[in-house]
Amino acid sequence: MTSPALSVLDLVPVRSGQTTGQALAATRSLARVADELGYRRYWLAEHHNMPAVAATNPPVLVALVAAETERIRVGSGGVMLPNHAPLVVAEQFALLEAAYPGRIDLGIGRAPGTDPLTSVALRHGAGGVSDDAVNHFPQYVDDIVAMMSADGVAMQVMGRVQALRATPRAESAADLWLLGSSDFSARLAAARGLPYVFAHHFSGRGTAEALELYRSEYQPSERHRKPHTFLTVNAVVAETQDEADRRALPNLLTMVALRTGQPLTPQPTIEEAEARGLPEEHRALAEQMSERWVVATPEQAAKQVVDLAATYGVDEVMLNPVAGAHEGSPLDRAPHREETLRLLADAL
Structure with missing residues (x-):
């Protein structure tokens, strides 16, 4: 098999001693490196109320990264739709597509991406209560696709039918992707003829089954005649295996803390992570997670x-x-994240 194209997922990590502004500067620098190296796309996640993650608002981050780059596709990986009104999402990405035509991806997921308290704060007056937002997810996806199109979607209010458009004169629409870690989004993407990505970097289980389900049930659409998908994976690349393992430790400790309900903190430095160490009772969990990573x-x-x-x-x-x-x-850069992109691109 020929070498696959490479892309980037960025959660905008915040490490010990680093401000949000410095983390954003590091993301802009990383995006420029990816652009220069010929990476295909650069996606930004949505997570809330987490000390180690500054990716709270994908549309804002997409705008920042698209302005810093020249050719790479930039998108959300993804917008957690139950947190937001569909029209707002459609308007945001219609504007981004108008500003950067042919370069914008709208990845949508149905998970909350946060804790229950923050979910309530996000959805107040917007996406509704949790069950309603999740239950209406397929309809919301259809609405976003329609609202971003030139014709918009026909809405009936008080006996009148009126077109609702995300932007006055759309000449193109962002590519819409469905994201998921279960078979729900795989089935929905197949039924709607949409691109689909399984969260292999996060789940790691059920990837083959989800992709087979998506491909086998795929119904061609006007925009996408064939199923379109790719793989996501956590990665750390260094000149030696020992150094790669050391560089992976801070994120591994952060993920263990998240999975075991420990207090969350900014991501430690490598030296802080080594001093803290991995508790023996969590070693099996850490090994289970890291075995799905590329650390080499x-x-x-x-x-x-x-x-x-x-x-x-x-x-x-x-x-x-x-x-x-x-x-x-440097606090305004992530040198080892940049090196991971460089070393792997050079090796492929």
């Missing part, structure tokens, strides 16, 4: 990425570069 030297990482693409039948792999930083690293 350039040659081994390239082989693992090619093997993953072949295993799941995709021609694109989206990396979540999770390399931590050493103490004394």
